[in-house]
Amino acid sequence: MKALTDSTAAKPTAARDGTIYQVAQRAGVSIATVSRALRGTVAVAPSTRERVLKAVDELAYTPSRSARSLAEGRNAANGIVFPDLSGPYFAEVVLGYEEVAADHNRGVLILSTHGREAAGEMVLDLATRVDGLVVMGRTVGDGVLRELADKGLPLVLLAREPIAGADSLCTENEASAYALTRHLLDHGYDSFEFLGDADASPDTAGRWRGFVHALGDAEVDVPAEPVRCAFGEVAGRAAADVLLRDHPPRALVCANDEIALGATAAAEDLGLRIPDDLAVTGWDDVMAAQHSRPGLTTVRQPMRELGARAARRLHERLAGETSEPRHEVLPTQLVQRASCGHHLKEDWDR
Amino acid sequence: MKALTDSTAAKPTAARDGTIYQVAQRAGVSIATVSRALRGTVAVAPSTRERVLKAVDELAYTPSRSARSLAEGRNAANGIVFPDLSGPYFAEVVLGYEEVAADHNRGVLILSTHGREAAGEMVLDLATRVDGLVVMGRTVGDGVLRELADKGLPLVLLAREPIAGADSLCTENEASAYALTRHLLDHGYDSFEFLGDADASPDTAGRWRGFVHALGDAEVDVPAEPVRCAFGEVAGRAAADVLLRDHPPRALVCANDEIALGATAAAEDLGLRIPDDLAVTGWDDVMAAQHSRPGLTTVRQPMRELGARAARRLHERLAGETSEPRHEVLPTQLVQRASCGHHLKEDWDR
DNA sequence: TTGTAGGCGTTATCAC
DNA sequence: GTGATAACGCCTACAA
Numbered sequence: 066m067k068a069l070t071d072s073t074a075a076k077p078t079a080a081r082d083g084t085i086y087q088v089a090q091r092a093g094v095s096i097a098t099v100s101r102a103l104r105g106t107v108a109v110a111p112s113t114r115e116r117v118l119k120a121v122d123e124l125a126y127t128p129s130r131s132a133r134s135l136a137e138g139r140n141a142a143n144g145i146v147f148p149d150l151s152g153p154y155f156a157e158v159v160l161g162y163e164e165v166a167a168d169h170n171r172g173v174l175i176l177s178t179h180g181r182e183a184a185g186e187m188v189l190d191l192a193t194r195v196d197g198l199v200v201m202g203r204t205v206g207d208g209v210l211r212e213l214a215d216k217g218l219p220l221v222l223l224a225r226e227p228i229a230g231a232d233s234l235c236t237e238n239e240a241s242a243y244a245l246t247r248h249l250l251d252h253g254y255d256s257f258e259f260l261g262d263a264d265a266s267p268d269t270a271g272r273w274r275g276f277v278h279a280l281g282d283a284e285v286d287v288p289a290e291p292v293r294c295a296f297g298e299v300a301g302r303a304a305a306d307v308l309l310r311d312h313p314p315r316a317l318v319c320a321n322d323e324i325a326l327g328a329t330a331a332a333e334d335l336g337l338r339i340p341d342d343l344a345v346t347g348w349d350d351v352m353a354a355q356h357s358r359p360g361l362t363t364v365r366q367p368m369r370e371l372g373a374r375a376a377r378r379l380h381e382r383l384a385g386e387t388s389e390p391r392h393e394v395l396p397t398q399l400v401q402r403a404s405c406g407h408h409l410k411e412d413w414d415r
Numbered sequence: 416m417k418a419l420t421d422s423t424a425a426k427p428t429a430a431r432d433g434t435i436y437q438v439a440q441r442a443g444v445s446i447a448t449v450s451r452a453l454r455g456t457v458a459v460a461p462s463t464r465e466r467v468l469k470a471v472d473e474l475a476y477t478p479s480r481s482a483r484s485l486a487e488g489r490n491a492a493n494g495i496v497f498p499d500l501s502g503p504y505f506a507e508v509v510l511g512y513e514e515v516a517a518d519h520n521r522g523v524l525i526l527s528t529h530g531r532e533a534a535g536e537m538v539l540d541l542a543t544r545v546d547g548l549v550v551m552g553r554t555v556g557d558g559v560l561r562e563l564a565d566k567g568l569p570l571v572l573l574a575r576e577p578i579a580g581a582d583s584l585c586t587e588n589e590a591s592a593y594a595l596t597r598h599l600l601d602h603g604y605d606s607f608e609f610l611g612d613a614d615a616s617p618d619t620a621g622r623w624r625g626f627v628h629a630l631g632d633a634e635v636d637v638p639a640e641p642v643r644c645a646f647g648e649v650a651g652r653a654a655a656d657v658l659l660r661d662h663p664p665r666a667l668v669c670a671n672d673e674i675a676l677g678a679t680a681a682a683e684d685l686g687l688r689i690p691d692d693l694a695v696t697g698w699d700d701v702m703a704a705q706h707s708r709p710g711l712t713t714v715r716q717p718m719r720e721l722g723a724r725a726a727r728r729l730h731e732r733l734a735g736e737t738s739e740p741r742h743e744v745l746p747t748q749l750v751q752r753a754s755c756g757h758h759l760k761e762d763w764d765r
Numbered sequence: 766t767t768g769t770a771g772g773c774g775t776t777a778t779c780a781c
Numbered sequence: 782g783t784g785a786t787a788a789c790g791c792c793t794a795c796a797a
Contacts, residue, residue, distance in 0.1 A: 095784045130543040132774030134481035135789050156506035163527050172544050174522050177513050193480040194522050357706035434790060445768045460766055482790035485773045
């Protein structure tokens with residue numbers, strides 16, 4: 066019978082689960098109409114739209130993301146790459162980023178490299194799933210970034226040296242280090258050390274430069290090198306322990322709060338009082354900086370805003386903005402507490 | 416001329432940028448061979464593979480993710496939904512999750528709901544981009560979760576009540592609260608309050624239950640209600656301020672460390688000494704808990720492991736495991752510091 | 766081992 | 782306003 070033949074072989078495009086074809090069939094329209102009714106891109110007769118929406122509802126239809134991406138040629142998603150999420154620093158950045166991206170209806174893919182060998186390939190893979198990418202710090206080599214930039218992928222670099230063809234954002238490092246060191250000088254200290262690895266992080270490198278610069282301007286002895294130290298409390302404590310036994314300075318500028326807190330512990334172990342015997346400072350203003358005794362003098366950075374701004378910049382690029390790459394530096398704030406020396410109103414921050 | 420006609424119209428499938436067709440043409444093979452050579456799914460003659468890889472390299476070809484997803488019917492990505500990332504809690508969970516997922520070559524999409532109205536729809540949207548989903552706490556209504564579970568999307572619930580058809584993971588709440596409260600009782604305290612909103616978080620609800628249970632067992636007066644208080648230092652401080660002015664207990668059990676730290680500040684404002692006048696405890700063992708003075712007694716949870724385990728469970732499901740949903744409870748650890756009262760070796764944790 | 770061809774589920778361009 | 786139908790780029794039987 067003809068009908069049988071038809072129903073068996075006629076529909077070459079009949080699809081399986083909840084596809085646009087099923088909706089079309091149920092609503093008695095073509096798939097084109099379903100598509101139009103759903104995205105409201107072109108006028109559809111109200112009665113038709115009604116039927117379509119009803120069918121959509123009854124079938125609990127959800128368009129296929131990959132099919133749509135393929136047809137549209139875009140992923141409707143952004144990515145963000147960071148080394149780690151353990152400190153509060155990156156979490157805040159990611160959060161600010163996610164919030165803005167989500168407001169623009171874009172998915173957010175994260176990739177934490179934590180020093181993996183394959184970081185480069187992972188980033189390359191990530192790049193295939195997104196329309197734009199934010200890359201933090203020294204997570205991947207410049208080669209990978211250049212490759213992506215050359216492919217035309219919108220790129221925003223965070224807290225790292227700019228590369229050609231990509232926007233970049235960072236916070237004041239050299240300036241904040243200068244101000245912080247200047248503050249310590251004003252306290253009257255005359256012997257300094259810097260704890261952190263300037264080779265491992267562009268941020269740290271900038272802080273070291275500002276530190277050196279300030280001491281130089283004040284004609285105070287400048288250490289030849291920063292005391293190498295990974296980020297983290299344990300590393301800070303260990304490095305400080307060696308340093309403080311050997312030739313303790315009067316003031317210790319640490320590349321971030323965790324190092325500083327570790328150094329504080331090491332100092333206490335050695336019976337040194339802070340700030341009387343040793344001044345200690347950090348960066349980031351983590352929660353513990355406020356709660357430790359004495360309170361840790363540090364530099365607050367607008368981390369959330371950093372992430373949010375990166376998302377906005379990316380969105381502009383994705384929206385077609387084609388201006389020259391911009392390189393923005395966000396202001397920071399010196400947070401004075403007691404660890405850098407006695408102030409008139411001690412520990413005023415709390 | 417025939418050749419002309421051919422070159423003009425013959426290739427109906429010629430594509431534009433860096434597609435598999437270009438690679439095939441350059442290597443002098445069919446697209447099927449390119450596909451096979453690239454994914455190593457079927458044997459390809461070494462010489463052929465060579466040519467293909469050369470072409471791939473020269474063209475800097477990268478397969479289209481959406482095309483692949485469409486053809487394969489999967490996204491090669493997982494999602495994770497959490498309320499916020501501001502505390503260290505969620506960051507750790509996400510980190511643990513990402514690490515394992517990345518090891519399995521899967522992308523990770525994040526979604527932070529921070530109480531947005533549209534959370535449900537956002538999660539539904541996220542669900543279209545992933546093959547499996549982890550959902551934390553009370554970020555979306557059960558309706559949405561049920562809908563996803565019914566669609567067959569592998570789901571792992573974290574720190575929340577289970578629903579039918581989904582795996583779930585959480586840490587000991589009731590048990591840790593019981594142990595913590597028991598510890599306070601052993602210190603000799605006899606008047607207690609609980610700070611936190613049991614309605615807002617399943618974790619908090621469990622902690623409240625354990626708290627009540629322990630007091631009941633000890634035949635000590637049980638507060639009728641927890642003192643409502645949002646998560647966060649500011650909220651904790653404000654709530655504690657009211658409570659402590661009104662009718663201060665001897666021991667204050669807070670639903671997390673941030674609340675506890677806020678309460679500590681409020682106590683100090685009122686001239687109360689900790690632990691002499693008031694004992695305070697929290698949950699999470701954030702960095703500041705260790706650095707505050709006195710050190711904060713708290714409960715440490717394996718947050719990273721929670722995320723990692725969720726990723727593994729999801730991976731098992733995606734790999735086809737079809738056993739009954741499992742509900743796992745991860746052990747916690749009581750961290751005694753000085754805020755709960757004087758111990759023999761004070762502040763031994765540091 | 767390799768090529769042919771038919772999906773995968775949308776979007777968008779044409780005609781009608 | 783609506784319906785065919787050609788992309789979109791890849792995967793994978795099925796043949797050869």
